[in-house]
Amino acid sequence: MGTPQSDIDIPANSPTQLWRIKHRDYIVNYGKSKDDYEYCMSEYLRINGVYWGITTLCLLDQLDQLNKTDVISFVKSCQHSSSGFGASPNHDPHILSTLSAIQILTIYDAVNEIDVESAIEFVRSQQQSDGSFSGDKWGEIDNRFSFCALACLSLLGRLDAINVDNAVDFILKCMNFDGAFGCKPGSESHSAQVYCCVGSLAITGRLHFLNVDALGWWLSERQLPSGGLNGRPEKLPDVCYSWWVLSSLAIIGKLHWIKREKLITFILACQDNETGGIADKPGDLVDPFHTLFGIAGLSLLGDTTLKQVNPVYCMPEDVIHRLGLKVQMLN
């Protein structure tokens, strides 16, 4: 009787220490073999992948292992004339790619190498009359795109380009009975959307709209017996939620509502000691996405061998500090 709880068991001889050098090498070598199947298939998110890789290297303090010129050159080639950025050359402009582009260039302090005004205009033009943001001209609405817009414009110091009040109004319409958020009004609560909405409210200084007790509790209930975090009730744990859930908890001042040590154990167990990199679960195949979020999670959990990560932007804290950006955070 009763629903069996979804969870995984951490295998007996899972890694227990962080293999910084292996992860560095994994990222640096990723994409070197251009005929790798997975690499080719993921061209539609290439620029996001570059951002994941670069941020991982920053947190490992190994950014110098990549060729800055090559990276900037690639990012530039993704910008469409007088518009936003696509995931790769020839791929259509999208707000997800545009955020990644701006994040990469901000880390390299090279924002002025691209057509900033066009990028701003592309983002601005995605805002709808109800405050929501589409991803591109084809009109899909999702508060992931709201976060992309707010993060992107705040990094460029140009939040004035959009209607912030309306943007916030739309975000609040996505709040559910549990205090958490779904992708659009009416959608079920999901940790990744929670991150996007809480991040958006932090950037716009409107965290007071949150029901912090309810949301914090919902987030803390993401931690399963294995120590890993899931994305919503009755789902399996996944390392990327170490970021979405953890950063949300950090922003609302409730990191202590989960058990730190158990989550660290889970993330470390997801490492691959042969290839380097981190997977979504112990024993699965690794990828740059989960590598970043595993490492970012460890940084938030206080690993002092890693550089500090900013919980709102998922970028190195020293970069955010350099920009003089202030985001709201609760104690």
Add this chain to the structure above:
Amino acid sequence: MHGRVKVKTTAEKQAERRAELAKRAQQFLQETAAIFDKRKKNELNEEMLRNSQNLLMQNPDFYTLWNIRRECFLNLVKEKEDDEMEKLYNNELALLLACLKVNPKSYSVWRHRRWIMTHMNHPNWQHELSLCTNYLEFDSRNFHCWDHRRFVAAYTEGVTDLTELEYTMKKIKQTFSNFSAWHYRSKLLLKINSNSEIAKKDSVWVQEELDSIMNAIYTDPNDQSAWLYHKWLLGREEIPPTICTLYVAKCADDKNSQMNIVATWSRPVTTHDANQAIVILDGRQVDCIWKNNCNHSYASHIWITQVQDVSENCVIQAGLKEIGSLQITLENGRNEAWALARNESMIKEKMAVNLETLIVQKQLLDELYEIEPENKWLTLSQIYLGHALDGVKTDYRFLEEELENLINKLVDIDSKRKGYYCDLRSKIIIERFALNLFQGSSFQECKKVDLSKRRLSCLHLMHLFSHVTELDLSQNELVNLGDCTPFYCLRVLTADNNFIESLRNIQYLPNLQELFLRNNNIGNIRDLLPLQDSSSIKSLHLGDNPIACSKTYRQDVKQLLPRLQMLDGELI
């Protein structure tokens, strides 16, 4: 990228596989390049649709290809007959179905289905709804599908909020642990029932829903979904913010009889909302601008304004037109005065159901708790229902001892969330303290508050103490001072014997003169930085902190805080 198990094979097999995949990748890139080429030449035709089909079946998240296909449709519709287009649209739906088999959680695929459905001449919405129903049979938690269903429902004849409500109940009866279905119900029920119904606490729909959820809880007391939903049903109240404390103080050394008026709100409010409060001096409305005490743009509890030409025995009123105001008479010879509004709804979470319903809920859960005392959800419900009914239900008291036992049990059975349970305990203890204090007859005059020795792990409701001049928080388990910005009148803060490592926000206490922080976790001179911006602090106590072990301790403090007069009881 999710859920791909790493399978060990021989080096030979690995090489074989890699070569095979490399070939496929090359093929894929070539075909992609050909498509981009064709697009540059603006050949947005049926051939383009044919060429991109296989690529999308291999890689349904390749969003640009879907964009190109949409461009083709927009182009073809200019020349083709309706029935030809309909054929193409239906082929597209078949392609999308095939893609969903590859990735049922692809944003691009679901989005493109919606585009096709809204561009077809004869979209079959009933069929589309059936598709959703089928998919949800296969995976009842696929949120893409639920969102798609909500989209389709709006177009489908015969589908209403009520029929959708029935559908969610069908899903729940299949399996009670269906957060997606309960979530959808939470939206549908609020839509179906008008605003006036929501206000009525004995609404039929609430009773029926409580019955359903109690059924779910009894069937499986371990199912999280049911508990989260149950908690929401009991406590949906939203109380609009009000001014709970009004404090006035004549500005010192001022010949113009200037006065500060400080309003503490029951919840943080924005500049816009704070400035809805009007000020009336001796019956005359006065124009004023409210500013928060922290000089930032976030919502705040404390808002301050100044008024001039204050007469003797002045009567000051401040508040909101619709909700009401607080009134103070500043008597002759006095420099300050305050007025407090204190009611239970400012302290305890207001229940959204009436008392009888709450009592019945507690009884039902008490019975189940007796059978399953080690269930964390039932234990938790003992706490929040006990606290809700404390002093409200006749002859019922939720004893402190019971609270401690329940919290200890929770920390035992669910140790991962110890932080949450300790904070929950602290909040309830502070709420009980506040209720006790404010139910007494002399609370208006009380300016000293003692919250020491209670093992508090966090602070709560501190905005109710903005008029207080001395606060004792010593011997607790605090790691920081939380949101201490409401302590406007505080002169002495005693926080010895805690675990405080951060003094963030302490600079916003304009009257803080003496701060006791003995035996805490202040480790670094940088931890004292917030005090640099405090213009009022005169005496600091930091004995038994790691920082006090440093050889240059006193010099460092003096250098950082030149206006400080006493350190650890000695002149500095």
